[in-house]
Amino acid sequence: MNNEKIWLSSPHMGPNEQKFVDEAFATNWVAPVGPHVNAFEEDLRLYTGSYAAVLSNGTAALHLGLILLDVKRDDYVLCQSMTFSASANPIVYQGAIPVFIDSEETTWNMCPKALREAIERCISGRLERPDGTLLPAKKPKAILPVHLYGMPAQMDEIVGIAKEYDIPILEDAAEALGSHIDNKSCGTFGEIGVLSFNGNKIITTSSGGAMISHSSELVEKARFLSTQARDAAPHYQHSHIGYNYRMSNVLAGIGRGQMQVLPDRVAARRANYERYRSLLSDVEGIGWVHEPKGYFSNRWLSTVLIDPAKTNGVSRETVRLALEKDNIEARPLWKPMHMQPIFSEAPYVGESVAENLFEQGLCLPSGSNLTDEDFVRIFAALKKVFSL
Numbered sequence: 001m002n003n004e005k006i007w008l009s010s011p012h013m014g015p016n017e018q019k020f021v022d023e024a025f026a027t028n029w030v031a032p033v034g035p036h037v038n039a040f041e042e043d044l045r046l047y048t049g050s051y052a053a054v055l056s057n058g059t060a061a062l063h064l065g066l067i068l069l070d071v072k073r074d075d076y077v078l079c080q081s082m083t084f085s086a087s088a089n090p091i092v093y094q095g096a097i098p099v100f101i102d103s104e105e106t107t108w109n110m111c112p113k114a115l116r117e118a119i120e121r122c123i124s125g126r127l128e129r130p131d132g133t134l135l136p137a138k139k140p141k142a143i144l145p146v147h148l149y150g151m152p153a154q155m156d157e158i159v160g161i162a163k164e165y166d167i168p169i170l171e172d173a174a175e176a177l178g179s180h181i182d183n184k185s186c187g188t189f190g191e192i193g194v195l196s197f198n199g200n201k202i203i204t205t206s207s208g209g210a211m212i213s214h215s216s217e218l219v220e221k222a223r224f225l226s227t228q229a230r231d232a233a234p235h236y237q238h239s240h241i242g243y244n245y246r247m248s249n250v251l252a253g254i255g256r257g258q259m260q261v262l263p264d265r266v267a268a269r270r271a272n273y274e275r276y277r278s279l280l281s282d283v284e285g286i287g288w289v290h291e292p293k294g295y296f297s298n299r300w301l302s303t304v305l306i307d308p309a310k311t312n313g314v315s316r317e318t319v320r321l322a323l324e325k326d327n328i329e330a331r332p333l334w335k336p337m338h339m340q341p342i343f344s345e346a347p348y349v350g351e352s353v354a355e356n357l358f359e360q361g362l363c364l365p366s367g368s369n370l371t372d373e374d375f376v377r378i379f380a381a382l383k384k385v386f387s388l
């Protein structure tokens with residue numbers, strides 16, 4: 001039997017990406033400016049309903065988002081703990097302090113209760129580091145929820161709390177292009193949203209990202225800051241610190257092609273999830289992330305929880321290693337930021353929901369380009385480990 005590597009999530013090109021790239025070469029728009037850049041932004045605007053600035057990557061988009069929300073040294077940013085480090089690192093680029101927030105058990109994203117508790121602690125001077133050091137009383141500067149694995153966070157409650165305390169939201173929708181709540185796209189609930197087109201995401205430009213917003217003014221500012229903050233003058237004149245964060249016109253061409261196939265990619269990822277679900281739904285000790293009514297996940301990655309107390313000792317590591325043996329890639333869920341060595345001094349508010357998700361959670365191969373043959377191999381390995 002063929003033993004080629006089955007990846008967790010690999011790039012999947014459609015029929016037209018190469019044509020757009022060739023067009024960039026033919027017209028010599030091989031630069032971080034050009035018609036594909038503008039057209040890709042327009043595609044994103046039509047799809048999400050928000051203005052878009054396309055950038056070099058999602059991390060850069062998060063960084064500019066924090067800058068535009070005026071996050072500065074020693075400010076507090078309330079950040080979902082259960083996420084990829086790229087959500088939190090830009091907070092530190094700004095010299096601000098990440099305050100990590102636990103997840104809730106339904107969507108695995110930012111827990112509204114813990115969020116409210118964190119805001120109250122920040123305001124009243126009850127926020128502490130893990131060693132007990134108290135931090136000064138201050139209103140947080142931003143709330144940073146994440147739509148993990150494509151599942152929308154509980155934005156109704158989170159937006160409600162943000163409005164009540166008048167704190168802006170920077171939404172990390174890097175994994176959630178194509179996800180929505182009541183047909184409102186992830187990334188459009190807060191002041192600013194962030195998308196990623198990294199190689200492993202639901203669509204890719206090899207690397208790339210976007211900052212989106214209902215405010216055309218904020219998006220225009222992102223374009224300005226991402227192109228070295230050049231003032232309107234014939235010479236190089238600067239009244240701001242700039243960044244070199246703009247997307248290349250060549251890569252924007254790939255993005256235009258990928259936008260044409262995005263609905264197919266979402267359908268394929270959701271179909272993957274259904275396949276896993278039907279195989280494993282009767283296995284004792286297997287848990288799933290829930291898609292509440294009105295919520296729609298792009299199912300970027302198919303994830304399962306494995307409780308070894310109920311599976312005769314089969315843990316997520318047992319399953320991961322069994323898949324690895326057959327050259328099939330699977331990964332534990334994101335390790336929460338408050339458990340990371342680099343953030344060991346950062347304040348954390350919540351209980352142990354995120355920690356338990358990390359202990360028990362596994363991401364299964366989820367590419368939109370998985371073949372029936374791939375699934376035969378994956379299922380054979382899963383059946384063996386669960387004695388199905």
Ligand SMILES: *Cc1c(COP(=O)(O)O)cnc(C)c1O
Pocket residue numbers: 057058059060083084086087146172174175195196197198207208209
């Ligand atoms: C991928 C990802 C990012 C970063 O995007 P890049 O384009 O890789 O810089 C940020 N947050 C989350 C949750 C991600 O999954």
